[in-house]
Amino acid sequence: MCPKLRSTDSSAKSILKPGAQIVVDTLIEQGVETMFGYLGGVVLPLFDKLYDAPINFIIPRHEQGGCHMADGYARASGKVGVVVATSGPGACNLVTGLATAMMDSVPLVAITGQVRTDLIGNDAFQEADTTGITRPVTKYNCIVKDVKDLARTIREAFYIASTGRPGPVLVDIPVDIELEKCSSDGSKEMNLPGYKVQTKGHARQISMAAKAINESECPVLYVGGGVVISDASEELRKFALKANLPVTMTLLGLGCYDQSRAESLDMLGMHGSAYANYAVQECDLLIAVGARFDDRVTGNVKTFAPKAKIVHIDIDPASISKNVRADIPVVGDAKIILSELVKEVEHRDRKEWFKKIAEWKKKYPFRYDNNSTTIKPQYVIEEICRQTNGDAIVTTGVGQNQMWTAQFYKFKRARQFISSGGLGTMGYGLPAAIGAQIAMPGQVVVDIDGDHSFNMTMTELSTAVEHKLPIKVCILNNGFMGMVRQWQELFYNKRYSKSYLANPDYATVARAMGAAGITVEKKADVAKAVKAMLAEKMPCVVDFKVEREENVWPIVPAGKSIHEMNGLDILESLA
Amino acid sequence: MKHIISALVENKPGVLAHVAGMFAARAFNIDSLAVGRTEDPDLSRMTIVVVGDDRVVEQVRKQLAKIIPVVKVQDFVDQPVVARDLMLIVISAAPEKRAEILSLIDVFKGKVVDIGQKFVMVEVSGPEAKIDAFINMCRPYGIKSVARTGTIAMPRQFKAEDNEA
Numbered sequence: 173m174c175p176k177l178r179s180t181d182s183s184a185k186s187i188l189k190p191g192a193q194i195v196v197d198t199l200i201e202q203g204v205e206t207m208f209g210y211l212g213g214v215v216l217p218l219f220d221k222l223y224d225a226p227i228n229f230i231i232p233r234h235e236q237g238g239c240h241m242a243d244g245y246a247r248a249s250g251k252v253g254v255v256v257a258t259s260g261p262g263a264c265n266l267v268t269g270l271a272t273a274m275m276d277s278v279p280l281v282a283i284t285g286q287v288r289t290d291l292i293g294n295d296a297f298q299e300a301d302t303t304g305i306t307r308p309v310t311k312y313n314c315i316v317k318d319v320k321d322l323a324r325t326i327r328e329a330f331y332i333a334s335t336g337r338p339g340p341v342l343v344d345i346p347v348d349i350e351l352e353k354c355s356s357d358g359s360k361e362m363n364l365p366g367y368k369v370q371t372k373g374h375a376r377q378i379s380m381a382a383k384a385i386n387e388s389e390c391p392v393l394y395v396g397g398g399v400v401i402s403d404a405s406e407e408l409r410k411f412a413l414k415a416n417l418p419v420t421m422t423l424l425g426l427g428c429y430d431q432s433r434a435e436s437l438d439m440l441g442m443h444g445s446a447y448a449n450y451a452v453q454e455c456d457l458l459i460a461v462g463a464r465f466d467d468r469v470t471g472n473v474k475t476f477a478p479k480a481k482i483v484h485i486d487i488d489p490a491s492i493s494k495n496v497r498a499d500i501p502v503v504g505d506a507k508i509i510l511s512e513l514v515k516e517v518e519h520r521d522r523k524e525w526f527k528k529i530a531e532w533k534k535k536y537p538f539r540y541d542n543n544s545t546t547i548k549p550q551y552v553i554e555e556i557c558r559q560t561n562g563d564a565i566v567t568t569g570v571g572q573n574q575m576w577t578a579q580f581y582k583f584k585r586a587r588q589f590i591s592s593g594g595l596g597t598m599g600y601g602l603p604a605a606i607g608a609q610i611a612m613p614g615q616v617v618v619d620i621d622g623d624h625s626f627n628m629t630m631t632e633l634s635t636a637v638e639h640k641l642p643i644k645v646c647i648l649n650n651g652f653m654g655m656v657r658q659w660q661e662l663f664y665n666k667r668y669s670k671s672y673l674a675n676p677d678y679a680t681v682a683r684a685m686g687a688a689g690i691t692v693e694k695k696a697d698v699a700k701a702v703k704a705m706l707a708e709k710m711p712c713v714v715d716f717k718v719e720r721e722e723n724v725w726p727i728v729p730a731g732k733s734i735h736e737m738n739g740l741d742i743l744e745s746l747a
Numbered sequence: 748m749k750h751i752i753s754a755l756v757e758n759k760p761g762v763l764a765h766v767a768g769m770f771a772a773r774a775f776n777i778d779s780l781a782v783g784r785t786e787d788p789d790l791s792r793m794t795i796v797v798v799g800d801d802r803v804v805e806q807v808r809k810q811l812a813k814i815i816p817v818v819k820v821q822d823f824v825d826q827p828v829v830a831r832d833l834m835l836i837v838i839s840a841a842p843e844k845r846a847e848i849l850s851l852i853d854v855f856k857g858k859v860v861d862i863g864q865k866f867v868m869v870e871v872s873g874p875e876a877k878i879d880a881f882i883n884m885c886r887p888y889g890i891k892s893v894a895r896t897g898t899i900a901m902p903r904q905f906k907a908e909d910n911e912a
């Protein structure tokens with residue numbers, strides 16, 4: 173599939189330009205306004221051309237941070253994120269960021285410098301086999317060894333990154349190719365004979381899905397990040413309402429269905445709601461849309477949704493029947509398929525089913541001890557949600573902070589919740605918040621983070637200060653790798669082996685870096701601190717000293733079925 | 748069950764690494780892999796023999812197709828194919844055994860391609876089972892070394908045509 177591409181200047185045919193200029197011109201042609209990246213010897217020609225380019229360039233303190241920023245930028249805006257790094261160590265530092273984006277299907281284009289073509293393979297200074305190292309963590313990568321291929325390759329990178337199931341694409345460019353001159357036109361046409369994207373669903377499969385839905389007594393709609401990526405929230409809403417279906421979301425699906433509605437079952441899976449998990453285990457039809465039956469969702473896959481027929485709608489054929497066999501597969505774009513499907517579904521009452529669901533919802537809502545005198549992390553999140561009217565863009569670290577945010581912040585719209593789901597990358601929260609704030613300057617961006625997660629990338633606070641970004645960082649500081657500690661408590665006899673370390677005074681760190689810093693030790697001060705934080709114009713770090721040994725409930729222990737949750741008794745006792 | 752999968756791929760650097768890396772990363776087992784050019788200089792064909800149940804092989808097929816420079820993937824299971832291996836084998840051949848060995852080679856329609864005082868090098872091609880059988884028959888004489896291509900295959904074009912398979 174090779175669509176015609178915009179080409180900016182057809183008059184430039186005969187002008188000779190160095191590769192670096194071709195890169196910059198092609199980026200601008202692709203609509204790049206903002207990019208992230210770090211310097212080094214072999215990307216100097218490129219940075220020289222960026223000197224005069226109308227591109228907002230953000231330098232992180234570490235390439236991993238830069239990659240997460242591009243990722244947060246992409247997730248918040250729906251545009252392609254762009255990151256640049258030098259050869260060797262620079263490229264290696266991108267790996268975690270690329271893998272994070274790969275797992276969560278985030279469109280990124282990474283451009284790395286490489287040593288001179290004639291040195292490749294000689295263990296040259298700062299040489300690394302970048303395409304070899306990043307092949308498994310990118311949707312596609314390649315090295316450009318002829319300047320004539322440069323413009324086309326970069327266009328292909330944007331096209332591949334942003335279409336089908338999106339993902340990161342890396343283009344490795346040796347420094348001599350950046351310097352070599354070429355007529356800017358090069359070859360314009362993309363040449364991707366092996367890349368075909370099926371967006372329109374098969375009509376017969378759609379009809380079969382509709383028939384199954386119309387016949388179902390107790391269906392569940394299970395939606396994931398694919399709905400966010402395909403911008404299909406509105407189609408999802410219409411479809412769910414017309415067919416009268418309860419809706420549960422994966423971690424990455426949060427936001428694509430209004431959680432204040434009765435038919436919302438919130439998140440499912442390991443730390444999902446009991447009502448979502450019970451509904452999935454009881455349903456006779458599971459309609460998966462843009463979700464991939466991850467093991468954190470399915471628990472023991474052999475006993476997942478045991479009574480259900482499975483409809484699976486996804487743009488990635490390889491996701492279908494990978495973990496759970498689909499009875500009715502539909503390959504295509506969620507937005508297009510849902511708008512077809514909605515025409516064929518009928519309204520059914522399903523009174524009994526919704527009654528059962530309402531009972532589960534009433535019995536096992538997410539709860540915590542809100543009479544506690546200590547600061548409960550869940551209370552902090554509820555307060556942030558209240559004061560931001562549930563409207564903020566929220567990023568997270570990984571661990572308990574992430575799960576509590578998923579449980580207690582009630583999201584309203586897609587692209588509002590930005591979190592590393594598939595890879596679970598600690599340290600993602602702060603740089604992702606920076607990227608999101610740059611993409612959405614008018615919006616409130618809050619990073620709800622863990623202390624240990626924050627430790628991993630907190631150096632990026634100076635990036636936020638440099639660019640005067642009003643991001644809010646709320647550290648749920650339990651002094652532990654909380655999620656690890658929880659597993660040690662539950663499954664390793666409370667032997668807290670190495671799951672804590674000495675943290676700095678975060679407010680002082682923040683101030684030293686030029687940000688605002690607030691420490692909160694008393695429950696009574698939480699609301700005030702959140703208010704002060706929201707009023708801040710500069711980056712603001714709030715160190716909430718929360719209850720140290722709070723647990724996330726419910727939890728499906730590894731290997732169990734998702735109805736076998738621990739902690740339901742605790743939730744009930746808190747009623 | 749054994750499946751012969753044929754993948755038409757762009758003739759670009761890194762494609763083999765991508766395919767091999769995908770197999771390793773997803774813990775699929777490759778029985779054999781043969782790569783060669785086609786009539787089109789921009790395309791190569793990989794013939795991959797994998798063993799697995801239908802679900803595994805379905806994933807193999809889909810994951811292969813997902814690799815950007817992979818243009819087309821076919822699984823030849825359920826259709827008549829011509830499948831061939833090519834082997835070079837060096838057999839110890841003491842003078843008193845030579846006649847015996849030569850007649851064995853003849854039975855298998857092999858070809859002597861090199862010969863010395865104490866050895867013969869033989870070229871044999873055919874279905875995998877035939878190659879395996881030849882190796883077994885040679886064992887008593889002593890095998891010095893073996894090189895095999897791995898299977899290449901094509902679906903039969905004419906149903907009526909029948910050369911031993």
Ligand SMILES: Cc1ncc(C[n+]2csc(CCOP(=O)(O)OP(=O)(O)O)c2C)c(N)n1
Pocket residue numbers: 569570571572573574596597598599621622623624625626648650652653654655656
């Ligand atoms: C980069 C990385 N290393 C290790 C882990 C494993 N891990 C998952 S959660 C966690 C603890 C997180 O601690 P913290 O950020 O303080 O969050 P909490 O659970 O306390 O809210 C660890 C170590 C990970 N997810 N990512």
Ligand SMILES: [Mg+2]
Pocket residue numbers: 622623624648649650651652653654
């Ligand atoms: Mg912690």
